[in-house]
Amino acid sequence: MQIIHNGECTRGCNLLTDIQIARETGYDGIEIIGGKLDRYLAQGLTIEDLLIYLDKFPAASIGYVADIERNAPDEKKELLSEVDRLCNLAKQLNIPLVQLTSGPINIGLGLGAPSSYDDILKMPWSELRDLTVRNLREIADIGSGYGIVFYLEPLAWTPFHTLDQALEILDVVERGNITLIIDFWHLFTTGTRPEDIVRKVKKEMIGGVHLCDSVSGDGSNHQDRNVFTGGGIIPLQEWVDAIKATGYDGWWAGEMFSHKHIELNQWEVAKSIRDLMHMLLI
Numbered sequence: 001m002q003i004i005h006n007g008e009c010t011r012g013c014n015l016l017t018d019i020q021i022a023r024e025t026g027y028d029g030i031e032i033i034g035g036k037l038d039r040y041l042a043q044g045l046t047i048e049d050l051l052i053y054l055d056k057f058p059a060a061s062i063g064y065v066a067d068i069e070r071n072a073p074d075e076k077k078e079l080l081s082e083v084d085r086l087c088n089l090a091k092q093l094n095i096p097l098v099q100l101t102s103g104p105i106n107i108g109l110g111l112g113a114p115s116s117y118d119d120i121l122k123m124p125w126s127e128l129r130d131l132t133v134r135n136l137r138e139i140a141d142i143g144s145g146y147g148i149v150f151y152l153e154p155l156a157w158t159p160f161h162t163l164d165q166a167l168e169i170l171d172v173v174e175r176g177n178i179t180l181i182i183d184f185w186h187l188f189t190t191g192t193r194p195e196d197i198v199r200k201v202k203k204e205m206i207g208g209v210h211l212c213d214s215v216s217g218d219g220s221n222h223q224d225r226n227v228f229t230g231g232g233i234i235p236l237q238e239w240v241d242a243i244k245a246t247g248y249d250g251w252w253a254g255e256m257f258s259h260k261h262i263e264l265n266q267w268e269v270a271k272s273i274r275d276l277m278h279m280l281l282i
Contacts, residue, residue, distance in 0.1 A: 002028035003277050004060045006210070006253040007036055010266040015040045016053055017266075025271040029058035031208075031253045032095065034086065037062065047092045059095045060251045061151065061208060062086060067103030068139065068152075069120050069132055069160070076135070083139050087146040097207055098143065099181065101153045102132075108157040108222045121159060128159055133173050140175035151181040151207030156189045156219030163192045163200065170205055179207030182243055185255070188234050189219025194242035203247040211236065211277055212255035225257035230276050240280045252277060 005022035007013070007030070013021065015036040022030045040050065065086055070079040083098075090098050103120075104113040113121060120128065136152075143150055152169075154161045160169075166180050182197065213232030218224045230236060254273040261269050 001249050001281060002058075002060065002251040003274055003281070004029045004031050004208075004251045004253040005270060005274070006031045006255050007033035009254060009256040009270055009273055011262050013266055015050075019053060019057065021267055021270045023057055025267060026274055027270075029060045029251065031251075032059050032062045032093075034063055034099075037089065047089070051093065054093075059093055060253075061097035061099060062090050062093070062095050063099030064101050064153070065098065065139075066101045066105040067114075067117075068100050068135055069103055069128065070116065071120070071131055071135070072116050075116055079135070080138060080142060083142050087143050087148045090148055091146045096147075097149050097151055099153060100136075100139065100150050102155050102158040102160040104158065105155060108155060108220070110221065110223075123159070125159075125165065129165070129169060129172075132160060133169055136169065136173050136178055137175055140173070140177050143177050144175075149177045149179060149207060151179045153181045153183055153210075154186060154190075156186045157221065161186070161190050161219070163187055163190070163196060167200060167205070180205050181208050181210055182206055183210040183212065183255070184234050184236070184239050185210075185212045185214050185225055186219065188214060188239075189217050189224065194235070194238040197239070197242040198245050201243075201246055203249075206243070206246065206248045206250065208250060209243060209248075209252045210255045211240070211252055211280070212257075222257070225255075226259055228258045228261050229254055229256045229273055231258075237280055244281075252281065 005027040007018040065082050104117045154166050213227050213229045213234050215224050215227050
């Protein structure tokens with residue numbers, strides 16, 4: 001079982017600082033935030049130098065490709081291009097996992113849904129499921145060419161958002177490199193409880209875990225995550241114990257979106273989250 005640093009906990013830092021913090025505060029590896037990697041590369045800095053900086057410190061995953069239901073011809077082409085680009089970067093960095101999210105991601109960020117999602121937002125679940133499965137099969141086939149496994153995150157404010165929907169998709173997608181991220185916040189705010197994990201989830205379905213907290217049970221807005229992990233209402237130990245009961249022994253990453261704590265010493269913040277996770281996992 002590995003405790004992985006997630007760069008969302010240190011959003012004020014760049015990628016190299018995230019790696020340094022993860023090393024110095026006792027993490028087993030890092031989950032790379034794609035936006036930080038893009039910023040790094042946009043300045044002409046290289047993958048080769050990044051590999052030297054990582055120096056055998058494992059990067060467990062990279063996120064994310066958003067809005068996987070995109071289906072208009074130009075947008076579908078853009079989606080698959082994004083998948084190919086991120087898979088290529090992951091392979092170069094020896095990262096085995098790439099994150100996918102349901103859409104539209106912008107709703108929860110307060111930006112509203114793109115017009116291309118007008119029809120998708122009105123679809124009955126059976127139709128949306130079939131569309132999502134078709135896209136995931138193409139995504140999975142791209143990933144297979146790079147040796148990549150995907151972990152799928154249904155976002156709480158999107159039409160595809162529940163554990164049951166995710167399990168249904170995993171059952172019919174027929175691709176071995178599509179897995180599920182167990183994200184405490186997204187699942188908790190859409191009605192999943194620890195006993196549901198025990199009853200419904202098999203360990204081989206889990207690509208990773210995001211251990212995080214919530215201000216309330218409102219999953220309609222990302223601002224509901226404005227709390228330090230352990231200071232909210234999610235019964236963290238119950239969720240940890242439920243996931244462990246499946247036999248899962250992979251990586252766990254702490255996510256934290258507290259605006260206050262982003263302004264504090266980022267080494268102390270990262271270490272506090274790592275220490276909390278260690279206590280929950282022992």
